[in-house]
Amino acid sequence: MANQASNYLNGGVVPRRLSNQHPNVVPYQDFATAEGNILVALGNDHPFRDLCRLIGRDDLGTDPQFADSAGRSMKRDLLVAGLSETLSGLRSADLLARMERVKLRGGPVNRVDRILADSQVSARRLIRTLHRDDGTPVQVLGFPVQLSKTPATYPARHRAWDRIRGEPHKKRWPSTMPTGRCS
Numbered sequence: 033m034a035n036q037a038s039n040y041l042n043g044g045v046v047p048r049r050l051s052n053q054h055p056n057v058v059p060y061q062d063f064a065t066a067e068g069n070i071l072v073a074l075g076n077d078h079p080f081r082d083l084c085r086l087i088g089r090d091d092l093g094t095d096p097q098f099a100d101s102a103g104r105s106m107k108r109d110l111l112v113a114g115l116s117e118t119l120s121g122l123r124s125a126d127l128l129a130r131m132e133r134v135k136l137r138g139g140p141v142n143r144v145d146r147i148l149a150d151s152q153v154s155a156r157r158l159i160r161t162l163h164r165d166d167g168t169p170v171q172v173l174g175f176p177v178q179l180s181k182t183p184a185t186y187p188a189r190h191r192a193w194d195r196i197r198g199e200p201h202k203k204r205w206p207s208t209m210p211t212g213r214c215s
Contacts, residue, residue, distance in 0.1 A: 058104040062141050068124040069141035087118050
């Protein structure tokens with residue numbers, strides 16, 4: 033939003049919807065591949081040309097209309113169409129491995145099940161189990177920041193659970209909220 037607001041406040045440019053595209057940097061977005069989606073995040077001219085060389089599209093990397101960031105931004109639709117055509121025939125894992133070897137920024141676009149199965153989610157204990165008053169376990173995402181002196185605490189009960197169970201919320205929660213059992 034900061035870029036979109038700045039573009040409007042300083043240039044009078046009313047932003048159009050760009051989905052996952054960056055408003056000022058091209059290519060900086062997700063692309064469909066042969067069996068998934070990846071994010072390509074290239075912030076300047078040299079990495080752009082490196083990507084074009086890597087995927088066999090030197091024609092895009094040497095095209096004068098895409099020579100600099102301003103040109104790529106102005107001709108976004110044409111450039112993205114050319115990249116999309118090529119990337120759609122490549123496998124995500126292969127392309128990302130090749131990009132990593134030459135230090136081009138990008139990564140997979142993961143589904144929620146894959147994200148939650150990631151080893152870092154487990155290592156940081158980001159999936160927590162709380163228990164309702166009746167003992168029913170409810171899994172929630174934990175607080176991602178791990179603070180040693182002031183660790184996150186989790187409520188024993190949640191207002192939404194009252195609504196789901198049909199119990200009206202009686203009063204505001206006390207300022208000192210009890211912590212629930214967490215496993």
